[in-house]
Amino acid sequence: MSNLEKRFEIRYGAVGGQGIITAGALLVDIVVHKENGYALESPTYTATVRGGPTKVDVILSNKPILFPQATAIDFFVCTYQVPFDLYKSRLRDDAIVVVDSHLVTDLGDTRSWKLHSIPIINETKKQLGNVILTSVVTLSLTQKLTGVIQYRNMVDFIRQWAPADFLELNMEAIELGRSLV
Amino acid sequence: MGKRRKVLQGNIIVARAAIDAGCNFFAGYPITPSSEIAQYMSREMPKLGRDFIQMEDEIASLGACIGASLAGRKVLTATSGPGFSLMQEHLGMGVMAEIPLVIVNVMRGGPSTGLPTKPSQSDVMQTRWGTHGDHPIIVLTPAFASELYSETVRAFNLSERFWNPVILLYDEVLAKAHEDIELPYKKDLEIYKEKVHKIKDLDIYDREIGQNPHRVDFFKGYPIHIDGLEHDKHGWPTSEPGTVQKQQTLRMQKIYHYLDDIIKYxxxxxxxxxxxxxxxxxxxxxxxxxxxxxxxxxxxxxxxxxxxxxxxxxxxxxxxxxxxxxxxxxxxxxxxxxxxxxxxxxxxxxxxxxxxxxxxxxxxxxxxxxxxxx
Structure with a gap:
């Protein structure tokens, strides 16, 4: 197990199609298959999945996970205003919060959050040419900011997971995620 | 950790467990939040030479399962909320005619179409008393990923052993969460297999208290009568009070004699x-x-x-x-x-x-x- 000593809760919020649900699935796979940790992912799955506000809760632990939903979120990434407003409940006062600086502009009370406001979507489009890579960009910035998985394990997993033709682009996505934060 | 450690959605764990338990017939009508079971079965069952049918509704789904079960298949259907309501009549038929059936009910908010995408645990009494008349029923409620698997296998075993519908009851949260699970190997599973009786007469419901009806080879030349009407030991309709009371007792006691084998916690x-x-x-x-x-x-x-x-x-x-x-x-x-x-x-x-x-x-x-x- 990497750096996990206790339950760690992550929430990704977005609009459907931004690739954020995939980021959650990738993270769970890496924790389970590369780090021998325990992981669980609860995605939203309503009609809103296609174009509407959507979220995925990812729970990681060094022991079997009992309660399957997020209750005190340690790390929140959100790339759109509506899901930000909808899903910012249950954040810890000292949560690490990453928002897209263009698309989430009304933050309200930021409590004692460690806030990172960065142009995730724009930079992904500009530097990688495809918004779908937001998933790997998000995964990578999660790795860097939280350390819940090891960098090496993330890279190994993405190498196995990415289609050969897109491997290079996915590696660039990892680097972009790291450079943004 | 073994090679069988996977990250799987709750519904998929149930579907895989059903296949591992020997389920070889699925008839259903997809409904949120159980749909992935039908989806998975539609893809995987044909690959194994087993049958998947999407029916026109949930009534027909359980009807098809009843027919397939009588023909010796291990059957599964999966539904939720309104779909489970539609199945109540055939659920009663399954109890009355003593037919092994496994029914998954993924609970969502109700009544009616209710809250299709939200969890609930409000079908507790419907699983017990949803179909009319006095009847025995077995309802299993897993909570963890490993239990979604093990209780699915147990549902098939209990339905086969007791010739009765068994309902696997869980909620939308468990259905939709993707969790890590160490899948057991098929060779390690205990699968109950009922002996087929080679009887030559028609008395399939002729037994002592605490016993099942006789499982016979259907479609092998024996005339068998299966009826939702109250029936005698031959399966023929009857309203003779002594026989009716006896049959009620037999159906109840084949389950309630064996509570220690059924109740798990x-x-x-x-x-x-x-x-x-x-x-x-x-x-x-x-x-x-x-x-x-x-x-x-x-x-x-x-x-x-x-x-x-x-x-x-x-x-x-x-x-x-x-x-x-x-x-x-x-x-x-x-x-x-x-x-x-x-x-x-x-x-x-x-x-x-x-x-x-x-x-x-x-x-x-x-x-x-x-x-x-x-």
Whole structure:
């Protein structure tokens, strides 16, 4: 197990199609298959999945996970205003919060959050040419900011997971995620 | 960790377990939040030379399962809310004619179309009494990923062993969560196989109390009569009071003779518990960490988590209540198990319930608050 000593809760919020649900699935796979940790992912799955506000809760632990939903979120990434407003409940006062600086502009009370406001979507489009890579960009910035998985394990997993033709682009996505934060 | 460690959605765990248990016929009508089971079966069953049929509705789905089961298949259907309501008539047929059936009901908010995408635990009494008439039923309630697998296998075993419908009952949260699970190897599974009786007469319902009807080879030249009407030992309709009463008793007792083989539960921190928390499914997954937090505060709480919800684990609970005088029932409905608890626990046991039916599961903190107040 990497750096996990206790339950760690992550929430990704977005609009459907931004690739954020995939980021959650990738993270769970890496924790389970590369780090021998325990992981669980609860995605939203309503009609809103296609174009509407959507979220995925990812729970990681060094022991079997009992309660399957997020209750005190340690790390929140959100790339759109509506899901930000909808899903910012249950954040810890000292949560690490990453928002897209263009698309989430009304933050309200930021409590004692460690806030990172960065142009995730724009930079992904500009530097990688495809918004779908937001998933790997998000995964990578999660790795860097939280350390819940090891960098090496993330890279190994993405190498196995990415289609050969897109491997290079996915590696660039990892680097972009790291450079943004 | 073994090679069989996977990350799978709850519904997919159930579908895989069904296939591993030997399910070779699925008929269903996809409905949220159970749809992935039908989806998975539609893809995987044909690859194995097994049958998948999407029917026109849930009534037909269970009807097709009844026919296939009579023909010797191990059958599964999966549904939710309104679909389960539509299945009630055929569920009764399954009990009356004594047909092994496994029915998955993934609970969503109701009544009617209700809250299709939100969890609920409000079909507790419908699984028990949804079909009309006196009848035995077996309902299993897994809470953890490994239990979604093991209880699916057990559902098939119990339905085969007791010739009765078995309902696997869980909620939308468990259905939709993707969790890590160490899948067992098929060779390690205990699969019940009923012997086929080579009888030459028609008396398939001729047995002693506590026994099943005779399983026969259908379509092998024996004229067999299967009927939803009350029937005699040959399966022919009858209203002769003595026979009717006997058949009612036979159907009940083939299950209630064997409660020890059917009733399964987990107990956590119960040895010295002063408060018994009773919770199943997603509520048990909130109650267990709540109990652990209570222990850290020096409160002696314990969790009773039924894996068999019906028949209700009455005897074992009564034993526990000879010592424990406080019970907190946690359920995502307006109060269903709580009434069973009032029946089971004597007057000197203080009974409270934590209830909610708005589509939001209880958190461990909310359960802990109730334990602290008790």
């Amino acid at each position: 987990n107990e956590y921190y119960m040895d010295d518990a002063e408060i018994l928390v009773f919770a199943f499914g997603v509520s048990a997954r909130a109650a267990l960490p709540a109990v652990e937090m209570a222990r850290e505060l020096g409160i002696r709480a314990g969790l009773f988590q039924p894996l068999t919800l019906w028949p209700f684990p009455k005897q074992i609970l009564r034993q526990r209540f000879s010592r424990i005088k406080k019970v907190l029932t946690v359920e995502l409905n307006m109060g269903q198990v709580r009434y069973e608890m009032e029946r089971v626990a004597s007057d000197d046991v203080e009974k409270r319930a934590l209830l909610r039916a708005n589509g939001i599961p209880f958190t461990p903190g909310e359960v802990l608050d109730q334990i602290k107040e008790f």
